Amino acid sequence: MEKIKAVIEALIFASDTPLAPEKIRVVFPEVEKTEIREIIDQLVSEYNERQGGMCLQEVAGGFQFRTNPELSQWVKKLKSTKPHSLSPQAMETLAIIAYKQPIVKSEIESIRGVDVGGPLRNLLDKKLIRIVGRKDVPGKPIIYGTTRKFLEVFNLKDIMDLPSLRELKELNRQQEQVELEIEQEIEQKVEEEKIEDISDL
Amino acid sequence: MDNEQNLNYAIKLDIFEGPLDLLLYLIKKNEIDIYNIPVALITEQYLQYLKMIKALNLDLAGEYLVMAATLIHIKSRMLLPPPDEPEEEEEDPRAELVRQLLEHKTFKEIASNLASRPLLERDVFTRASFLPEEIEKSTTDEEELTEVSVFELIEAFHRVLSQLDKKELLEIDLEKLSLTDIINEVMEQLTVTKSSTFEDLLKGKRDRRRVIYTFLAILELIKLRMIKAYQTSIFGVIRIFPAVES
Numbered sequence: 537m538e539k540i541k542a543v544i545e546a547l548i549f550a551s552d553t554p555l556a557p558e559k560i561r562v563v564f565p566e567v568e569k570t571e572i573r574e575i576i577d578q579l580v581s582e583y584n585e586r587q588g589g590m591c592l593q594e595v596a597g598g599f600q601f602r603t604n605p606e607l608s609q610w611v612k613k614l615k616s617t618k619p620h621s622l623s624p625q626a627m628e629t630l631a632i633i634a635y636k637q638p639i640v641k642s643e644i645e646s647i648r649g650v651d652v653g654g655p656l657r658n659l660l661d662k663k664l665i666r667i668v669g670r671k672d673v674p675g676k677p678i679i680y681g682t683t684r685k686f687l688e689v690f691n692l693k694d695i696m697d698l699p700s701l702r703e704l705k706e707l708n709r710q711q712e713q714v715e716l717e718i719e720q721e722i723e724q725k726v727e728e729e730k731i732e733d734i735s736d737l
Numbered sequence: 738m739d740n741e742q743n744l745n746y747a748i749k750l751d752i753f754e755g756p757l758d759l760l761l762y763l764i765k766k767n768e769i770d771i772y773n774i775p776v777a778l779i780t781e782q783y784l785q786y787l788k789m790i791k792a793l794n795l796d797l798a799g800e801y802l803v804m805a806a807t808l809i810h811i812k813s814r815m816l817l818p819p820p821d822e823p824e825e826e827e828e829d830p831r832a833e834l835v836r837q838l839l840e841h842k843t844f845k846e847i848a849s850n851l852a853s854r855p856l857l858e859r860d861v862f863t864r865a866s867f868l869p870e871e872i873e874k875s876t877t878d879e880e881e882l883t884e885v886s887v888f889e890l891i892e893a894f895h896r897v898l899s900q901l902d903k904k905e906l907l908e909i910d911l912e913k914l915s916l917t918d919i920i921n922e923v924m925e926q927l928t929v930t931k932s933s934t935f936e937d938l939l940k941g942k943r944d945r946r947r948v949i950y951t952f953l954a955i956l957e958l959i960k961l962r963m964i965k966a967y968q969t970s971i972f973g974v975i976r977i978f979p980a981v982e983s
Contacts, residue, residue: 552865593861603862605855611862621859624848625754631848647840650755650800660962660980667961678961689857699850 540564541575548579554598554688596687597694622658629655630664633680634698638668640677656680664689756804757841759786764838771838774831776815780808807834893935893975894952898945914946919954927964927979934974 547563548555557572564572576592576599583592593602603611622630629652632644644652659665668681682695692698763782764771787801814830829835855861923938930937938951955977958964965980 549864600863602857605860608860608862615862622852627848627852628754628844631844631851634851635844635847646837647844648755649757649804649837649841657962667963690851691855691857691861 540567541579544572544575545579548576548592548599549601551598551600554595554600556598559598593691594693595691596684600688602691622662623655625650625652626655626658630659630682630686633659633665634682634686634695637681637695638679639681640671640679642677644680756801757838759783759801760804760838761842761845771842772835774835776808776812776831780805780812783808892972894948897936897939897948914950916950916953916957919950920958923951923954923958923977924963924979927977932976932978934976936974938977 543563544560547560551559557569557576560572560576561567561569580592580594580599583590588604589607590601590603593600595602625648628648629644632647633639636643636647641652641656644656656665660667662685663683664686665680666683668679670676671679686692687694687697760779760783763769763779763786764774767778767782769775769779784805787805790801811830811834857863926938927933935951935955938955939948955964955966959966962980965978966975967978968975
């Protein structure tokens, strides 16, 4: 068992892309898939507990070692390549595609209210989106969807890993709530100070 | 004084991403309830901004004008008295616009949410993160790649055609070619070799129909953004790469 764990760790380390549990089964055909999953989960929590330089993360349907996000400023120093920088326009376009895929250009444009030719080209170049096919309507518009690379870049297990629209609203509502509370606290403090000022007089 | 104000707006205008964005900005600025937009006020302010964009000689995109027309249309519909016999519950003329604004706002939030995730190559790195840099270096050392236009592709096409054996042109070609087949062939070869030149794609079969079909296949694939064409210098060899992962 311990041996299998070590082998799985080695396999994930040696793989250039996120390694799917199914692929690990090629090495251990006799071990059940659920068991492999359990062993990976153990590894994940071991790395989490250790709080070291890297974590074992589930992305794009597989597992991959990734550096701890808190250490990015140091890791970056050794890298001269430009990071994935996306303009707000490209980001919005990508968000719409991610949530509404498969989707055609005109549908994206009706949400954004502007032409999205530029951002689409940019996203295609970066391989974050791909052409899925053509819609069977007049003009045969191109249908877009996100790629595996999108999942890898955005640290997502699969497309269902995206926060749902409802969760997102809940998150924003909570944030507003917190902000409101802070505001109220500040107001309260100001009030108190005023009272103190008055009593000083 | 006036100038100063204009300057102020110029900076602000820069951040608008289209008419919906401008509307959202106006709604926020006026602290308006998005479900109950005072159309007259918003239309007036919207048109003021359009005037300013014009005055600053900025390109006024058509979408802004469409939105202006929509706003005026909604405004006029709201001025009309309700029909005497209300047959069915008439929808608020603003409803469609509000729906659009809300959807736009939601996706702006989602976008900022996505951007705040730990991104690969920005916040987290993998073992392979350092690799592409080295690969890029090794290729750029020998060939500096520049994107080519359709004209250069046509140029290469002409070059191949002119090199054709003239005798071949007299032969009757019985081989049935279809563009779909050639497209598939080109994509297949590209997935194997990762990059190829136009000449390589012809695989030595230099009859005129083959050349034309391969050229058409490349144009179609570029149009579909399935492949990309690069060239090292003017009149250099054009290399074709697959653009989209399958």
